[in-house]
Every structure is written in structure tokens, then in C-alpha cells.
Amino acid sequence: MAKxxxxxxxxxxxxxxxxxxxxxxxxxxxxxxxxxxxxTILRPYGYAIWENxxxxxxxxxxxxxxxxxxxxxxxxxxxxxxxxxxxNGFAPECAWVTQGGSEELxxxxxxxxxxxxxxxxxxxxxxxxxxxxxxLYNQWCSVIRWEKTTRPxxxxxxxxxxxxxxxxxxxxxxxxxxxxxxxxxxxxYEKVLAIPVVKGRKTEKEKFAGAxxxxxxxxxxxxxxxxxxxxxxxxxxKFSRAYGVTFTGxxxxxxxxxxxxxxxxxxxxxxxxxxHGDNNGLVLPPQIAPIQVIILxxxxxxxxxxxxxxxxxxxxxAAGLRVQMDDSDNSMGWKCAQYEMKGVPLRVEIGxxxxxxxxxxxxxxxxxxxxxxxxxxxxxxxxxQLELVxxxxxxxxxxxLEEHCWPAFSVEEAKKLQExxxxxxxxxxxxxxxxxxxxxxxxGMSSRCLPFEQEKLSDVCACCGRPAGKMIFWGxxx
Amino acid sequence: MAKxxxxxxxxxxxxxxxxxxxxxxxxxxxxxxxxxxxxTILRPYGYAIWENxxxxxxxxxxxxxxxxxxxxxxxxxxxxxxxxxxxNGFAPECAWVTQGGSEELxxxxxxxxxxxxxxxxxxxxxxxxxxxxxxLYNQWCSVIRWEKTTRPxxxxxxxxxxxxxxxxxxxxxxxxxxxxxxxxxxxxYEKVLAIPVVKGRKTEKEKFAGAxxxxxxxxxxxxxxxxxxxxxxxxxxKFSRAYGVTFTGxxxxxxxxxxxxxxxxxxxxxxxxxxHGDNNGLVLPPQIAPIQVIILxxxxxxxxxxxxxxxxxxxxxAAGLRVQMDDSDNSMGWKCAQYEMKGVPLRVEIGxxxxxxxxxxxxxxxxxxxxxxxxxxxxxxxxxQLELVxxxxxxxxxxxLEEHCWPAFSVEEAKKLQExxxxxxxxxxxxxxxxxxxxxxxxGMSSRCLPFEQEKLSDVCACCGRPAGKMIFWGxxx
Numbered sequence: 001m002a003k004x005x006x007x008x009x010x011x012x013x014x015x016x017x018x019x020x021x022x023x024x025x026x027x028x029x030x031x032x033x034x035x036x037x038x039x040t041i042l043r044p045y046g047y048a049i050w051e052n053x054x055x056x057x058x059x060x061x062x063x064x065x066x067x068x069x070x071x072x073x074x075x076x077x078x079x080x081x082x083x084x085x086x087x088n089g090f091a092p093e094c095a096w097v098t099q100g101g102s103e104e105l106x107x108x109x110x111x112x113x114x115x116x117x118x119x120x121x122x123x124x125x126x127x128x129x130x131x132x133x134x135x136l137y138n139q140w141c142s143v144i145r146w147e148k149t150t151r152p153x154x155x156x157x158x159x160x161x162x163x164x165x166x167x168x169x170x171x172x173x174x175x176x177x178x179x180x181x182x183x184x185x186x187x188x189y190e191k192v193l194a195i196p197v198v199k200g201r202k203t204e205k206e207k208f209a210g211a212x213x214x215x216x217x218x219x220x221x222x223x224x225x226x227x228x229x230x231x232x233x234x235x236x237x238k239f240s241r242a243y244g245v246t247f248t249g250x251x252x253x254x255x256x257x258x259x260x261x262x263x264x265x266x267x268x269x270x271x272x273x274x275x276h277g278d279n280n281g282l283v284l285p286p287q288i289a290p291i292q293v294i295i296l297x298x299x300x301x302x303x304x305x306x307x308x309x310x311x312x313x314x315x316x317x318a319a320g321l322r323v324q325m326d327d328s329d330n331s332m333g334w335k336c337a338q339y340e341m342k343g344v345p346l347r348v349e350i351g352x353x354x355x356x357x358x359x360x361x362x363x364x365x366x367x368x369x370x371x372x373x374x375x376x377x378x379x380x381x382x383x384x385q386l387e388l389v390x391x392x393x394x395x396x397x398x399x400x401l402e403e404h405c406w407p408a409f410s411v412e413e414a415k416k417l418q419e420x421x422x423x424x425x426x427x428x429x430x431x432x433x434x435x436x437x438x439x440x441x442x443x444g445m446s447s448r449c450l451p452f453e454q455e456k457l458s459d460v461c462a463c464c465g466r467p468a469g470k471m472i473f474w475g476x477x478x
Numbered sequence: 479m480a481k482x483x484x485x486x487x488x489x490x491x492x493x494x495x496x497x498x499x500x501x502x503x504x505x506x507x508x509x510x511x512x513x514x515x516x517x518t519i520l521r522p523y524g525y526a527i528w529e530n531x532x533x534x535x536x537x538x539x540x541x542x543x544x545x546x547x548x549x550x551x552x553x554x555x556x557x558x559x560x561x562x563x564x565x566n567g568f569a570p571e572c573a574w575v576t577q578g579g580s581e582e583l584x585x586x587x588x589x590x591x592x593x594x595x596x597x598x599x600x601x602x603x604x605x606x607x608x609x610x611x612x613x614l615y616n617q618w619c620s621v622i623r624w625e626k627t628t629r630p631x632x633x634x635x636x637x638x639x640x641x642x643x644x645x646x647x648x649x650x651x652x653x654x655x656x657x658x659x660x661x662x663x664x665x666x667y668e669k670v671l672a673i674p675v676v677k678g679r680k681t682e683k684e685k686f687a688g689a690x691x692x693x694x695x696x697x698x699x700x701x702x703x704x705x706x707x708x709x710x711x712x713x714x715x716k717f718s719r720a721y722g723v724t725f726t727g728x729x730x731x732x733x734x735x736x737x738x739x740x741x742x743x744x745x746x747x748x749x750x751x752x753x754h755g756d757n758n759g760l761v762l763p764p765q766i767a768p769i770q771v772i773i774l775x776x777x778x779x780x781x782x783x784x785x786x787x788x789x790x791x792x793x794x795x796a797a798g799l800r801v802q803m804d805d806s807d808n809s810m811g812w813k814c815a816q817y818e819m820k821g822v823p824l825r826v827e828i829g830x831x832x833x834x835x836x837x838x839x840x841x842x843x844x845x846x847x848x849x850x851x852x853x854x855x856x857x858x859x860x861x862x863q864l865e866l867v868x869x870x871x872x873x874x875x876x877x878x879l880e881e882h883c884w885p886a887f888s889v890e891e892a893k894k895l896q897e898x899x900x901x902x903x904x905x906x907x908x909x910x911x912x913x914x915x916x917x918x919x920x921x922g923m924s925s926r927c928l929p930f931e932q933e934k935l936s937d938v939c940a941c942c943g944r945p946a947g948k949m950i951f952w953g954x955x956x
Contacts, residue, residue: 034550035557035599036587043604044545044615051546067522068529072512072636073589073620074573079513092579095552097589099574100635101624109514111551111575111589121513126521137522142551142619146579157578158550 010341012279017223018151024273025152028282028342038150038157042266045342048290049269050160054140056192056287057162057264060184066136066164071118073141074109079117083242086116089209093145095157111144116210116235116261119165120243123257127247130169133257134177138164153270154227154478161265167245167257171236174258178234181262182215185230193268194285194393195219195275196401197229198424198473200449205433208261212236218448218473220401221274224422226448226475229271230264270478275397276366282343283366285393286386293382294339295325298332298351308355312348312378319379321386340365345389346382366392405473407457414462414474415443422476424448426455427462429472435463445474488819490757495701496629502751503630506760506820516628516635520744523820526768527747528638532618534670534765535640535742538662544614544642549596551619552587557595561720564594567687571624573635589622594688594713594739597643598721601735605725608647611735612655616642631748632705632956639743645723645735649714652736656712659740660693663708671746672763672871673697673753674879675707676902676951678927683911686739690714696926696951698879699752702900704926704953707749708742748956753875754844760821761844763871764864771860772817773803776810776829786833790826790856797857799864818843823867824860844870883951885935892940892952893921900954902926904933905940907950913941923952 010023025031030046033039042050058068074097081087094110112118119137127135142160150156164181168174182199189195197217207214211233219229240246240256249255276283286292293316297309309325316323326335339347343365350360360378362371362385369388373381404423408414414425425445429435436447454471461468488501503509508524511517520528536546552575559565572588590596597615605613620638628634642659646652660677667673675695685692689711697707718724718734727733754761764770771794775787787803794801804813817825821843828838838856840849840863847866851859882901886892892903903923907913914925932949939946 032600032604034596036550036552036554039550039552041550041596041600042548044547047547048545050548067526069522069525070520070528070620070638072514072517072519073622074514074517074636076514094579095575095587096577097573098576099586101571101573103624108577109573118512118519122510122519126510142548144551146581148579158552160548 010279010281013222013277020277020279021270021273022152024277024282024341030269030282031152038147040152040156040158042160045290046269049272049284049288050266052288052290053192053268054162057184057188058140060188061138061162061164064136064180064184066138066166069137069139070141071112071115071122071139073112075112075115075117077108077110079121080110082117083210083239086210090114090145093147095144095146112141113143113145114261114263115139115163116165116239117243120239120245120259123167123245124243127167127245127257129248130250130255133247134166134168134173136164136166136177138162151270153267153273159265159267161263164260164262166260167240168259169247169249169255169257171258174236174260175234178213178215178232178260178262181260182217182232185232185262185264186217188264189217189219189229189271190394192285192287193272193275194390194397195229195271196394196398198401198449198451200451200473202231202449203433203436203447203472205436206447208233210235210238212238216449218424218475219271219275220397220404220423221271221478222277222400223274224400224404226424226477227267227271227274228448228477229268230262232262233260235259235261276393277343280337281341283393284343284345286345286390289343289345290322291324291339291342291344292321292386293323293346293348294344295323295348295350296332296335296339297325297327298349298354300327302352304355305350305352309350312350312360312375315378316382319383321382346385348382364389364392366396409458409462411439411442411463414439414445418443418445418474418476425474426457426471427474428457428460428468429470430461430464430466430468431470432461432464432466435461438463439474443474444476446477448473448475448477488757488759491700491755498755498757499748499751500630502755502760502819508747508760509630516625518630518634518636520638523768524747527750527762527766528744530766530768531670531746532640535662535666536618538666539616539640539642542614542658542662544616544644547615547617548619549590549593549600549617551590553590553593553595555586555588557599558588560595561688561717564688568592568623573622573624590619591621591623592739592741593617593641594643594717594737595721598717598723598737601645601723602721605645605723605735608725608727608733611725612644612646612651614642614644614655616640629748631745631751637743637745639741642738642740644738645718646737647725647727647733647735649736652714652738653712656691656693656710656738656740659738660695660710663710663740663742664695666742667695667697667707667749668872670763670765671750671753672868672875673707673749674872674876676879676927676929678929678951680709680927681911681914681925681950683914684925686711688713688716690716694927696902696953697749697753698875698882698901699749699956700755700878701752702878702882704902704955705745705749705752706926706955707746708740710740711738713737713739754871755821758815759819761871762821762823764823764868767821767823768800769802769817769820769822770799770864771801771824771826772822773801773826773828774810774813774817775803775805776827776832778805780830782833783828783830787828790828790838790853793856794860797861799860824863826860842867842870844874887936887940889917889920889941892917892923896921896923896952896954903952904935904949905952906935906938906946907948908939908942908944908946909948910939910942910944913939916941917952921952922954924955926951926953926955
């Protein structure tokens with residue numbers, strides 16, 4: 001007998017987007033709050049999404065010769081302080097270890113907020129010759145930044161990420177690495193997460209503390225707010241000099257290597273929720289979905305139904321898909337709602353009549369489209385439907401992005417567009433941080449990036465009217 | 479022209495085993511010391527070994543239904559203190575965060591030394607019904623224990639590990655899980671790491687703080703010292719009660735679940751070094767070797783050699799092996815020594831004469847055995863040789879273990895055997911901790927375990943002469 005279990009409701013995104021987001025995080029069982037303020041727990045379903053992201057990204061990093069390492073999690077304050085800009089940027093939000101066992105430490109140790117300093121310290125001891133370059137390292141770990149306000153995935157005191165750190169013989173090679181990794185992130189967002197991005201350079205004000213240049217992939221969420229997707233930094237030889245990282249060059253002289261770093265975090269899960277989710281819950285792009293296909297037997301007590309459903313499961317698993325069957329005694333309505341909440345991209349239904357007709361029903365999560373297929377074509381059809389989910393998600397997100405980019409020619413107009421329509425506001429900009437500050441104060445927007453794809457909207461800065469040669473994107477960001 | 483590069487020498491293990499060990503850790507580029515006292519860096523080669531271990535173990539854990547999660551790294555002192563034995567065991571070696579950003583924290587936070595407390599805290603909030611049990615969780619992370627003396631992999635203030643944490647409806651199910659995971663570790667040691675183990679139960683004195691029972695796999699190193707390989711703990715409902723973890727049982731009453739935890743760490747890399755290494759360096763079991771086959775072209779400047787060597791590489795890679803070719807201008811002697819140091823299980827040499835004869839040479843790392851094979855049988859032969867490496871390593875380690883287990887009937891005799899022959903000393907034991915203390919003080923040995931495979935050596939305790947029904951293993955442990 002079917003047990004009637006209540007389907008958990010979430011807030012509609014049109015009513016309260018922030019609450020809708022938090023509801024999904026909890027109801028889809030992605031995260032839980034921990035008893036430590038500002039810290040979160042990644043639950044099995046949330047962590048499985050992260051594992052899929054990790055596996056795909058790690059594979060891409062390795063294809064281009066990167067190797068994983070593990071650096072110590074604690075950084076002595078003196079080491080952190082060697083590069084002035086970095087420490088100014090991160091020291092105010094470090095967690096500090098001051099006691100080890102029963103001893104008070106002579107020097108306090110920061111829980112890593114980022115590991116440039118540790119990598120440089122290591123390289124200063126192991127690098128000798130240009131022959132050892134480049135060193136292309138990456139690590140998967142958690143970092144702490146003592147944020148005041150936190151939200152699951154988007155901003156939490158501890159978050160999980162990868163941080164790539166590389167050193168190169170020449171500035172050109174380091175710049176090429178910075179670009180390559182930015183493109184790696186852009187591809188991951190567009191081809192795996194189905195989220196279109198705007199690639200560009202951060203302003204001096206918004207760049208990473210200590211970097212010479214920061215590049216970013218910026219995405220747009222369903223509420224038309226901006227989200228910084230991932231960043232790639234070029235450091236020149238600034239850190240090398242600060243930390244005494246040297247090598248003997250081809251000319252037999254001591255030289256400083258050129259450095260990059262690049263990072264992406266569990267906030268990508270937040271991006272997926274807000275780029276694709278709907279009022280029924282999460283919608284996952286197939287490649288990162290812990291369950292790609294859920295099989296629901298219809299009238300499962302009838303003879304032959306469970307066997308037929310199990311057979312479909314076996315076939316899809318053998319075809320390399322992540323598939324599960326739910327033959328619990330919950331109602332069909334509850335099951336459908338449950339797997340919609342969890343964002344499973346494809347649902348397969350099979351009941352007595354389907355079996356009779358040698359068919360089953362495939363239902364796409366993203367648009368609810370149903371397709372009746374012959375059982376013989378199951379594997380092919382399921383894969384084709386998953387591709388359609390991927391394509392559908394990307395196209396919808398692309399339209400959302402394209403329809404929410406507005407040119408503006410004054411701060412006032414920019415403000416009005418943001419308030420009335422939302423999205424990215426594009427203007428010309430003179431390059432002065434004062435104008436950036438003005439946009440922030442008067443229109444509530446931060447600069448998102450100077451897009452690589454430039455347009456000439458006018459000759460003058462929207463903020464001050466002085467000559468301007470660059471177009472910049474503004475937005476209200478997460 | 480071949481550049482003569484000096485082959486780095488390591489200390490012979492017969493001269494100074496500890497120095498030999500440290501030399502391998504450094505010269506095989508597994509680890510580096512960090513500038514933070516007691517902390518180490520896992521370098522690419524060392525980390526790649528860990529990644530292979532992780533991938534294999536993680537696959538095994540998932541086969542039995544375990545799911546990965548991520549818990550916060552910082553634990554409030556009050557939470558840590560809820561279970562008295564655990565806090566007594568771990569508080570003295572915790573690293574404490576006392577400042578977050580610019581604020582002094584009201585309560586200090588421990589960097590996790592182990593996460594039972596966080597898992598229990600989480601379960602106390604998410605567990606409701608017996609239908610949700612068991613919860614089979616695992617996490618891969620680093621932990622800190624503020625050790626006074628440290629050695630790479632074996633004892634360091636930060637180390638990397640997995641910690642499994644599960645809760646079950648009944649005590650029987652939790653006990654079965656504890657055993658299953660102990661067997662999982664034993665299989666990993668024996669079938670993957672090629673290290674035979676002794677399975678058994680820890681004494682009350684040596685068990686995990688707060689556990690009802692701790693089970694262990696104990697290994698023997700080449701210097702005949704013991705190394706605790708991994709442990710699996712049964713907690714009963716002790717932590718559930720302390721942390722208020724409850725569920726509604728089948729009888730509709732509130733009940734406490736039964737709990738286990740089990741862990742294995744990067745010390746497994748230390749175990750591999752000391753179980754298989756020799757005076758030429760590391761010797762890696764094939765399944766965890768970052769490079770399983772190294773191809774060295776002989777007289778590589780001669781026409782056709784590099785092409786032939788590359789072809790072998792492509793074929794072995796296509797056959798699923800992790801293979802590299804070294805066509806650098808270093809000398810053949812240097813290359814051989816280098817890949818021996820790094821423990822690459824199989825070397826393939828191919829030169830002009832081999833090409834003429836349609837053959838190549840396979841050299842096993844563990845025993846230096848050379849086999850000339852037909853090029854046509856390369857894939858099959860390489861795989862067969864790797865299996866022989868695995869088998870050879872296991873058999874040699876098994877003999878080392880079996881030939882260094884000595885029965886003793888008094889503390890004095892035990893002491894003498896340990897000093898003269900080393901290894902595991904087995905005696906009958908009455909179960910009294912005073913006798914354990916005596917063996918420690920007078921013979922310098924700790925109890926390793928009460929092996930599952932018992933023998934009856936006599937009727938009385940070797941320490942006190944009182945009646946004794948159990949055989950125990952003693953050893954000098956890492």
C-alpha cells in the first residue's frame with residue numbers, strides 16, 4: 001500500500017529568491033548548517049555533485065600537465081606577511097591558531113586563506129634550474145575566510161576549492177598559463193555546467209590581492225544578479241622576489257620565475273542552483289548529476305513491473321550512466337516531486353501498459369517534456385535526452401544572459417536599468433577607480449569585468465564624462 | 479651527448495634504517511619539510527601515490543554503500559568535550575583557533591583531530607527514523623595532532639586521511655560494519671600494498687579514546703618494527719547518548735543508534751617504503767605506482783630507437799598502464815638509478831640490437847630480474863611482469879613477517895628476543911593492564927593486538943604467571 005508522504009514545499013523564486021535558494025540547499029539535502037557559526041556541512045548529495053565537478057576538472061588540469069600536491073594548512077604569520085598586498089587583503093579575514101597542544105605558540109599561524117605563500121616558500125627551497133620549469137601544481141583542499149555574513153556555497157567561513165599555482169621561466173609562458181586556465185574554467189562552465197560566461201579582466205580595485213592581473217568568468221543567475229565563477233591570476237615575478245624564489249637561467253644567471261594562480265570553489269554548486277533551478281527544486285546538468293536517470297516503476301505491485309524496471313536500470317548502468325530505481329512504497333506523486341527537488345535530469349517511467357507495448361516514458365527535468373520510446377532504443381534515447389537537457393539548460397541560461405545586458409551612458413541610467421531590469425549594465429569607463437567607487441555608491445553596482453569582447457558604446461566614461469576607451473560590465477553580485 | 483649527472487646516494491638501511499627512510503622520502507621526492515615545524519609537504523610524486531591509494535580505497539568504500547561528505551574542520555571546544563574519554567585522548571594534542579579575523583573568539587575551536595563529534599552533532603539534527611539507517615559516511619581530509627616528535631608520513635602534525643563514520647539500527651549491524659571495514663583495510667594492505675597483516679583487537683590501553691573496541695591491522699617493516707596499518711572502531715551507543723543522536727525505532731520509541739568509525743592515513747606510504755624499499759630506493763607495488771612502466775631508449779641517438787621506444791609507450795598506454803619514456807640527455811646509468819630510486823616497478827629497455835631482433839628487455843624493480851621478450855607480446859608480458867612484482871613483494875614481506883614472530887614465556891625472554899631478533903613477540907596474557915605496563919617498562923614493547931588467529935602457547939600470563947587464556951602480540955612500534 002502506498003504510504004502518503006508529504007511533498008516538501010519550497011518558496012517560489014518569484015516570491016523570495018534568497019529563501020528559494022536556501023530552501024533548495026536544505027530540501028535537496030545538499031548542505032546543513034554546522035554548529036560552528038558560518039560553517040556548513042556538505043551532505044552526501046551535495047558532496048557527490050562536488051566529486052563529479054572535481055573529477056572532470058582534475059582530468060582537464062592533468063591533460064595540460066598539472067600535478068596535485070598537498071601543502072600545510074597552517075601558515076606562519078611572518079611568512080604570510082612577506083608580500084604586503086596579499087597580507088593586507090587576507091589577514092583581516094584569517095582564522096588564527098595560537099595554541100598547539102598545551103603550548104602557547106610563539107608565532108600565530110593562519111589557517112590558509114589561499115596558499116601562494118606556501119607554494120613560494122616551497123619553491124624557494126626546491127627550485128634550482130630552468131630545466132625544472134614550469135612547475136604546474138594544484139591542490140584540492142578547504143580554506144577559511146572569516147566572513148561576517150554567510151550563505152550556503154556562496155559565502156561561508158570554510159569552503160572547498162582547488163587552487164592552481166604555477167611558476168614559469170618567462171612572463172609570456174605565465175601569461176599563456178593564466179589564459180589557458182581561464183579558458184579551462186570557461187569551458188567547464190559552458191560545456192559541463194551549461195552556464196554561459198562573460199570572460200574578462202578585473203579592474204585594479206577588484207583584482208586578487210597581490211596579483212598583477214586577475215581574469216574572471218562572470219555568470220548571470222536567474223534573478224539577474226552576477227556571480228563571479230572562477231578567477232585566474234597573473235603575478236609577474238612579484239611573489240618570486242618577495243619570497244626569494246630563484247633559478248639558474250639558460251644564461252647561467254639567477255632569475256626570478258613568473259607565477260600564476262587560479263581557483264574555483266564549491267560556490268559553483270550555488271551557481272548551478274541559481275542558473276538552472278526552478279520552483280520544483282534543483283535542476284542538474286547531466287555531467288555533474290549524482291543520479292542522471294531515476295527509474296520509477298508505475299503500479300509496481302503488478303506482476304512483471306519491478307523486473308522490467310530493474311532490467312532498464314541494469315541496461316542504463318551498463319551503458320555507463322549513473323542510474324537508480326526507486327521501488328520504495330512512497331506514492332508516485334511523492335517520488336516524482338522528490339527527484340525533481342533533487343534535480344535528476346531524466347526520469348524513466350514504466351508500468352504494465354508500457355511493458356505490454358514494449359515501451360517506456362522518458363521525462364526531462366528541465367522542461368518536463370515526455371517522450372515515449374521503444375524499449376529496444378533505451379540506451380540511445382536516454383543519452384539523447386540527457387544531451388537535450390544539457391542543451392536546453394545552456395540555451396535558456398544563454399537567453400537569460402543575453403536578454404539582460406543593457407548599455408547605459410550615465411550612472412543614473414545605469415542605476416535605473418539595474419533597478420528596473422537587472423542584469424549586466426555595460427558602459428564605457430575611463431579607468432579611474434573614483435568612477436568605480438561612484439557607481440558602487442550611487443548605483444549599488446560593482447564592476448564585474450572588462451570583457452575580452454569589447455564594444456564601443458561611446459567615446460566617454462559613463463561616470464565622469466572624460467574620454468574612455470574601454471567598455472566595462474557592472475552588476476549586483478553575489 | 480650524454481650529460482653525466484651524479485646519482486644521488488642514500489644511506490644503506492643496514493647502516494642507519496631511520497636515515498635510509500628519511501633519505502628515500504627526500505630523494506624520491508615524496509615529501510619536503512615545510513617551514514612550519516612538524517608539518518610536511520606532499521610533493522607531486524608522493525601525492526600521486528596517495529591519489530592512487532585514495533581512488534582504490536574510495537571505490538571499495540562506495541561498493542559497500544558508503545558516501546563521502548565534508549564536515550567543518552573546526553570543532554567548538556564544548557562540542558569536543560561532550561564525550562569525556564575522547565576529549566581526554568585528543569584535547570592535549572589539538573591545535574586551537576582562538577581568533578577569527580579581528581575578533582577574539584568567545585570559545586576556542588579545535589582543528590579536527592578526528593571528527594566523531596561533528597558527525598554525531600550532524601546526525602543529532604538530521605536523523606529521525608530507523609528508515610534512514612544505516613548512514614554510511616566517509617570523508618577525505620587532513621587532521622592535526624600536535625605531536626612533539628615527527629617523521630615524514632609516520633608522525634606529523636598534519637596528516638591526510640579518510641575517516642569513515644557510520645550509524646546503525648542495531649549493535650550487530652554496527653559490529654558487522656566494524657569488521658567489514660577492518661577486512662577492507664586488510665585486503666587493501668595485502669592485495670594492493672603487498673603487505674601482509676596481522677588482524678586483531680587492541681587492548682583497553684591501546685584502543686581509540688572513547689571506543690568500546692578497536693580493531694587493527696598490524697604490519698611488520700624491514701627493520702622488524704611494527705606499524706599499525708589502519709584501525710576500525712566500534713562505539714556502541716556511547717557517543718549517540720553523549721550527543722543526543724536518536725531515532726524513532728520500529729517499535730515507535732526513541733532509540734540510540736550504534737556507531738562505528740575507521741581510518742587510514744598517509745602513513746600507508748611510510749609502510750610501503752619500509753616494507754618494500756631497498757638500498758637503491760623506493761619499491762612500489764604496481765597498483766599504487768604513479769609510473770608503472772618506465773621506457774628507456776638505449777643509444778637513443780641512433781636512427782629508429784626513439785621511434786621504437788615511443789611506439790612501445792603508446793602501446794602500453796593503450797593497454798591501460800601508467801607509462802612514461804625518458805629520452806632526456808641524462809646517461810643510461812643515471813636514468814636507471816633515478817627510476818630505481820622512485821620505485822618504478824618495471825623498466826623497459828630497447829636499443830638498436832633489440833629492434834633488429836624484434837625484442838626488448840623488461841627489468842623488474844623488486845629483484846632486478848631481466849626478461850627478453852618478443853615485441854609482439856609486449857602488453858601481455860608487461861602485465862605479467864607487474865603481477866610478478868606484486869607477488870614477489872608480497873611473498874618477501876610475508877617471509878619477513880613469518881620469520882620474525884617469536885613465542886616467549888617471560889618478560890625477560892620477550893625482551894631478549896626483541897633485542898636479538900626483533901619482530902612480533904607472542905605471549906599469553908592475563909588481560910591485566912599492569913602486565914602490559916610491565917612489558918612496556920621492562921622490555922620496551924607495546925601490545926600490538928590480540929590476534930583473531932589465536933594459538934595456545936601455555937596456560938599462564940608471561941608477565942605475571944597468573945592464568946591466561948589469550949595470546950597477545952608485542953612489538954616496538956612506529
